[in-house]
């Protein structure tokens with residue numbers, strides 16, 4: 001027997017159900033979520049599908065999905081974006097869903113994923129799923145494995161994820177331009193078994209590079225090798241967030257390289273082991289201890305370590321990659337005494353500064369006028385003064401009291417008593433030094449340069 005009240009409740013439920021179905025039916029494409037912030041967005045636990053331990057994309061985010069009939073559906077939108085490279089500089093890039101790099105796609109071994117790609121660029125594109133085992137027709141090479149995705153068009157890619165690993169996605173259409181403009185992202189395949197390859201913190205980023213003239217905002221897309229901004233996830237130090245961990249935690253960092261040169265990534269503090277490549281996971285018996293791992297072009301390296309308390313620098317070991325946009329053709333001035341010249345120039349140009357005659361560290365402290373929208377060559381301040389770094393540099397910050405899931409910058413490290421380098425102020429022993437070398441051809445060249453005062 002149904003009374004009036006239960007009848008209406010049932011009818012209401014049916015009505016709501018029908019509305020929900022028709023709304024879902026109308027939304028044939030999953031929503032394209034947009035994120036324009038360059039702050040690291042610690043991802044929430046997966047709301048549905050197979051469980052996994054999400055990664056933290058440095059200065060980035062993970063793309064939400066929709067489950068539809070057991071298929072995990074994502075929606076990427078290739079489009080022009082504005083990316084803050086570091087405070088004080090914004091770049092006009094191309095990316096996905098509001099950001100460059102695009103959002104990290106995370107799924108699980110065994111998942112069937114369907115990725116809709118909408119092209120809002122002014123030219124054709126495609127997406128290649130770098131290192132993922134899939135049918136040839138899903139590989140995304142324009143002309144070879146698919147027609148180009150036309151302007152305003154949407155393509156569908158669909159495949160089953162066969163093996164866990166760390167991968168990237170990027171266009172295989174007008175690559176030199178589209179990658180020089182910042183089109184790339186991470187694709188992480190988590191293991192089905194939650195305990196396999198388990199770590200406490202899992203970070204990921206892509207090495208990228210731009211050629212942006214100081215004072216402008218759009219990369220030169222015809223640059224082959226001579227880039228001037230060396231970035232991690234399209235951020236330059238001090239715009240790169242720290243890697244925060246708690247003492248004793250097992251930490252993984254995954255690094256992919258989509259620049260046009262190799263980057264030896266060096267971490268201070270604990271030794272690490274390279275545990276994964278784009279080809280999969282390295283068996284335990286084949287891992288070796290390291291402090292630097294070279295990441296070649298188109299490669300991915302995952303390495304792991306046990307976190308040790310401290311502030312540990314992590315950077316590319318090519319020292320010109322830890323600097324921001326610098327003028328080329330700056331002469332080496334070390335050892336050149338240009339005080340006389342400086343006095344004469346200062347009489348004409350009151351703000352003239354002598355630079356580089358004792359090395360370049362002083363430049364980190366100088367407040368020189370810069371063109372709009374550019375970064376200092378070396379910048380960033382630590383508890384003891386200027387850090388003198390830019391570009392591909394960050395800090396692994398490990399503390400005893402960081403809560404699980406907390407990625408906030410804990411501030412500078414408090415060094416335990418007796419563990420901090422300090423100035424010696426005692427007596428100096430007398431030392432006998434060898435005589436200074438005689439003037440040679442180089443010295444003569446320096447004199448020749450300063451000889452312009454006679455002009």
Ligand SMILES: [Cu+2]
Nearest residue numbers: 263316318321
């Ligand atoms: Cu480098």
